[in-house]
Amino acid sequence: MTKVTTIPKIYIRRTIPEKYLDKMIALGAELIIDPWQYGDPEPPISExxxxxxIVLTLGLTDSLSILQDAPNIQWxxxxxxxxxxxxxxxxxxxxxxxTNTKGCxxxxxAEHTIAMIAGLARGIPFMIRNQLHNRWAPTPITDLAGSTLGIIGYGExxxxxxxxxxxxxxxxxGCKKRPSFLSDNAPADLIVGLDQIDDVITKSDFLILALPSTPDTYQLINQEKLxxxxxxSFLINIGRGNTIVEEELIHLLKEKKIAGAALDVFEVEPLPKEHPLWELENIIISPHNAFFSPNTIDRYMEVFLENIQRFKDGKELINVVDKQLGY
Known part of the structure; x- marks a missing residue:
C-alpha cells in the first residue's frame, strides 16, 4: 500500500535565512513569504x-487575521x-x-536572568549612571551567596x-501551578504551588517572574503582591509584561520600597520613549531580547523542520500548545 503524505504549503510571516528555506523546499514544501519584522505594521498578503x-509566524504579535484568506490552515x-x-x-x-518554540x-x-541578578546585586545600574556623569561614588552591593531566589512560573x-x-x-x-515532588537531581531546593505565592514573594531576595500570558496571570503582580x-529585594521579569501592574511597580521603585528591578518585557512594546520607567535609577531595561542568542534561529528551525516532516507523515507534532491553558 502506498504511503500517503501531506504536501506542506507554508505561509511564512518572518525573515528566515535562505539555507532554511532551501531545507523546507527539500522536504517538499511550497513557500509563500511575506516578511513581518517585529514592531512593524502587519504586511499585506502578496499572493x-x-x-x-501551515503558517510560520510570531504568535506574540500575529492575531492570524489572514485566516479569512487561508481557510485550509491546519497548523x-x-x-x-x-x-x-x-x-x-x-x-x-x-x-x-x-506549536511554539518551548525549550529553544x-x-x-536563564543566562540573561543570571546576568541581571548579578548586575543588580553589584549595583551595575548605579555604576553605569555614575560613569555617564563622570561621578566617582560608592554603589549598593548585595551578596548572592546565602540569598533566596524565588521563581514564579517554575517551568523549563x-x-x-x-x-x-x-x-x-x-x-x-520554585513556584508553579502544578507543584511536583522534587527528584534527586531537581535544581530547586523547594517547589510549591501558586497558592503559596505570597509566602515566596515575602521570602525572596530576588524574585523572578517567568509566567506565560494567561487570564490567570494578567496583572497578577499588583500593589498587594509588590x-x-x-x-x-529585587524583581526580575522575563515572562510577560502584562503580569505586572506597571504603574504600581514604578511607584514602589520611586519610593525605594524595593531595591530595584530588571525588566525585559513590558505591557507596551517597544517601550515608549516617554515612559517613566526610563527615568528610574534602580532599574535595568532590556528590549525583550532575553531569549536571544546567536543560535536562536538554528534552534527554532530545528524544531520547525522536524515538525514539517511529522506533518507530512501524519505524526504528532513537537511542542503542541494547549490552547485553553495558553501554553
Missing amino acids: DISNCN VQSLSVGLDALLHEEVKNSEIII TSVPI IGKQIAKRAKSLDMFVI AKMKEN
Missing part, C-alpha cells in the same frame, strides 16, 4: 494563500513561546494546531535559572 495549510508554528496575540477565541475554538530559549533566558526556563543559581550558593524556591517584597 493567494487559500491553499496554504501554526509560532517562533515565540508566548502566544499573546494568537490565542483569541476564534483560534482557540478552531481545529488549528498551535530556556538557556539564553525556571529550572535552567535554578540550576545556575545553585552554583552561586543561592537558596531556590508590598510583600522586602525593601532590599
Whole structure:
C-alpha cells in the first residue's frame, strides 16, 4: 500500500535565512513569504494563500487575521513561546494546531536572568549612571551567596535559572501551578504551588517572574503582591509584561520600597520613549531580547523542520500548545 503524505504549503510571516528555506523546499514544501519584522505594521498578503495549510509566524504579535484568506490552515508554528496575540477565541475554538518554540530559549533566558541578578546585586545600574556623569561614588552591593531566589512560573526556563543559581550558593524556591515532588537531581531546593505565592514573594531576595500570558496571570503582580517584597529585594521579569501592574511597580521603585528591578518585557512594546520607567535609577531595561542568542534561529528551525516532516507523515507534532491553558 502506498504511503500517503501531506504536501506542506507554508505561509511564512518572518525573515528566515535562505539555507532554511532551501531545507523546507527539500522536504517538499511550497513557500509563500511575506516578511513581518517585529514592531512593524502587519504586511499585506502578496499572493493567494487559500491553499496554504501551515503558517510560520510570531504568535506574540500575529492575531492570524489572514485566516479569512487561508481557510485550509491546519497548523501554526509560532517562533515565540508566548502566544499573546494568537490565542483569541476564534483560534482557540478552531481545529488549528498551535506549536511554539518551548525549550529553544530556556538557556539564553536563564543566562540573561543570571546576568541581571548579578548586575543588580553589584549595583551595575548605579555604576553605569555614575560613569555617564563622570561621578566617582560608592554603589549598593548585595551578596548572592546565602540569598533566596524565588521563581514564579517554575517551568523549563525556571529550572535552567535554578540550576545556575545553585552554583552561586543561592537558596531556590520554585513556584508553579502544578507543584511536583522534587527528584534527586531537581535544581530547586523547594517547589510549591501558586497558592503559596505570597509566602515566596515575602521570602525572596530576588524574585523572578517567568509566567506565560494567561487570564490567570494578567496583572497578577499588583500593589498587594509588590508590598510583600522586602525593601532590599529585587524583581526580575522575563515572562510577560502584562503580569505586572506597571504603574504600581514604578511607584514602589520611586519610593525605594524595593531595591530595584530588571525588566525585559513590558505591557507596551517597544517601550515608549516617554515612559517613566526610563527615568528610574534602580532599574535595568532590556528590549525583550532575553531569549536571544546567536543560535536562536538554528534552534527554532530545528524544531520547525522536524515538525514539517511529522506533518507530512501524519505524526504528532513537537511542542503542541494547549490552547485553553495558553501554553
